[in-house]
Amino acid sequence: MSKAPQQYPNNLTSAEYRELAVGSGIHPDLISLNYIHLEGDVPYSYLFISPDVPRKNAGRVREGFLKQYRHVEAGGWWVSGLDPQNNWEPMEWGRFKSAAPRFNYDKQKGQQTEKLVKYESPPKTPNRVTYHRMSLGLWQLVSQRYNVPMPDNIIACDDGHAIGFWAWVQRHPQIPIILCEGEKKAAALLSRGFVAIGLPGIWGGRVGNKNCNETLHPDLVPMATGGRKFIILFDYETKLKTRWHIYQAIIRTGRTIQALKCDVEVACLPGPEKGIDDWIVALQNADDSKKLSELEKAAKVSQLVTALIQDALSLSDYMLLQRPRHR
Incomplete structure (x- = not known):
């Protein structure tokens, strides 16, 4: 059969x-x-x-x-x-x-x-950002990582969607938020208990232009309260022209966050993997991970991603240390 x-x-x-x-x-x-x-x-x-x-x-x-x-x-x-x-x-x-x-x-x-x-993206429509629906189990991972208690009586839908996750994050500015270049990268971080929002490209976290009222994207403004920390984590890139665009996008996005009295840090991937999701998968498949159990692999990846986030630079240090030498 x-x-x-x-x-x-x-x-x-x-x-x-x-x-x-x-x-x-x-x-x-x-x-x-x-x-x-x-x-x-x-x-x-x-x-x-x-x-x-x-x-x-x-x-x-x-x-x-x-x-x-x-x-x-x-x-x-x-x-x-x-x-x-x-x-x-x-x-x-x-x-x-x-x-x-x-x-x-x-x-x-x-x-x-x-x-x-x-x-x-839908044509002739302003770009938005992506706040993924979360399950109860993944919400628990986030709660444990940041030591923030979950609310009582959470409603979980038949499809597994736990209602209220992002409203809970919004109420707790001590939870840092990672801004990623793309939905899959945000989802890879959410899968491991890091709060992440997917932007539709490196310029997707701000609106306006450099010379006229550039502000944080309206979809991100509700989270920019209480001095919350935002970590910008964009792709690793080797092409000088692309690196310059990324550098400019990070600085301009970061300044719109600072304008709302929130902290900004910049996490930098070591490469050669392009995105945070690629890096996570590479860590899982590395030779020194093959003998580990799935739980041990998950713990190893969590530890290394945590270290990457903890090593993030302040926006001023990023501007000084990561400026591309040539355009």
Whole structure:
């Protein structure tokens, strides 16, 4: 008798689930609560949420605009979280990672580039940030790590979502928050009891521009109270031009946090792994980890990530010590 194929949550494909669970070390609870598979025409209803998307009188999206997004019909995974501006209700905005990504289009040059657009955000809509739904078990990990008691009578939904996690974090400014470049990286940290928020890119933590009213992103403002510490943890990079952009984004994001009288530190990955999720997975798979039990591996990774966070630089030290020498 043939073995029935394994079923993954939310219709995720085997490749998608492996990417999240194995490739990024994300806890199964976070995957089942936040990541879903979309394909066919369905991604359009998730992406085309803006009233400014060009449509015909009958309401259909105009063909020229639709053509840019035909690739999403091949399928991919979608992630969206909770809305800090709407009492932590589900957020309509999210991001889609297509199985068949398109190439980026350079508007200035009027031509297609060789760079793939890995993640699609809803077009003609301001970017948001991602606050993942959390399970009770992961909430307990966070509570233990920061020695902050959990509230009584937490309501857990049938799907495992423990209601009130982010409101609890909001009420306790002694809990530091890590800002990550991307949802998977935030999820990898949340999986290990670190509070992390996913930004849609290095510039996604602030709004405005350098010369005119640059402020912290409205989605992050509710957390910027009581002198809370924020740790900015972006990707490791070797290209000088990209390093300069990261450096500038960290400084400008950090200053918007400081403007709200909160502390800012910058954690730096040692490389060569690009993201914190890549680094965590590399630690788990290192030669000296192979003889360890799963519990021992988890303890080792937790210890090393904790050390990385504890070694974070103040914003002023980061500006002095990490400035790229050439652009």
